[in-house]
Amino acid sequence: MKRIWDVTRTVLTAVNGTTGAGLLLALATGAKIKRGRNGVFVAEGYRRRVPPATCFTVGSVILTRRDADWLLHADRGDLFHHESRHAGQYAVLGPLFWPAYWLACGYSYARARDYGTRNAFERHAGLAAGGYLTDSAATRSTSRPGGSPSPH
Numbered sequence: 001m002k003r004i005w006d007v008t009r010t011v012l013t014a015v016n017g018t019t020g021a022g023l024l025l026a027l028a029t030g031a032k033i034k035r036g037r038n039g040v041f042v043a044e045g046y047r048r049r050v051p052p053a054t055c056f057t058v059g060s061v062i063l064t065r066r067d068a069d070w071l072l073h074a075d076r077g078d079l080f081h082h083e084s085r086h087a088g089q090y091a092v093l094g095p096l097f098w099p100a101y102w103l104a105c106g107y108s109y110a111r112a113r114d115y116g117t118r119n120a121f122e123r124h125a126g127l128a129a130g131g132y133l134t135d136s137a138a139t140r141s142t143s144r145p146g147g148s149p150s151p152h
Contacts, residue, residue, distance in 0.1 A: 002038075009091040010039030013059040016094030022061030033061070034068040040084055042068040054131075055079065057086035078129035085125035097121075 013019040019041070026033050026043030036042040039060060046063040055064040055071060062083045064071050071080055090097050101121050108118035116122040116132035127134050 005088070006038040009088050010060050012091035012094075013087060016059075016090070018059030018090040018094060018097065019061055020059070021095075022058030022063070025058055026061060026063055029063075031063055032068075036062065036068065036072060037080070038084060040080075040087055042071055044068045044071075055083055057083045057090070059090050060087045062087075078126070079131070082125045082129035086121065089121055089124070 010019075022043070023033060023041070025031075026041075026046070029046055029048055031043035031046045034042050034044060041061045043061055043063040044067045046065050054066065055062055057063070062071065062080070070076070071083075089101075093100055101119075104119040104121050105115040108115050108122075111118040114133065116127060116130070117134070122130055122132055
């Protein structure tokens, strides 16, 4: 069943244009595109300051400041899965993901003073796997800037 979803996600993000946008962003910023796992591309060497996260996803393309081998290493399986869940969100929403995601960031910031804790998209992808504080950790710690995923 997972293989069917991987293929479906890849086709949907290709058809809705979000993977094309991710590939164009990777090329425009000098990132090197490699094939990842499960129909997802990895664009390694992303060098722009925005967003500040180590990894982020556009369509079925995970852009990372690190190299592809770092992201694909077994020790970071949870992070890869988190980013792959975002690719699934792009498959369902297409380009509407962008405004929906930023609205969810605004809601999260208004409620929790960070961009991830109350963001439905980050919660669905797995807060801890993406380097975000969980609800219980957010109430215990204020040592990290709000909404900044950990650098892994």
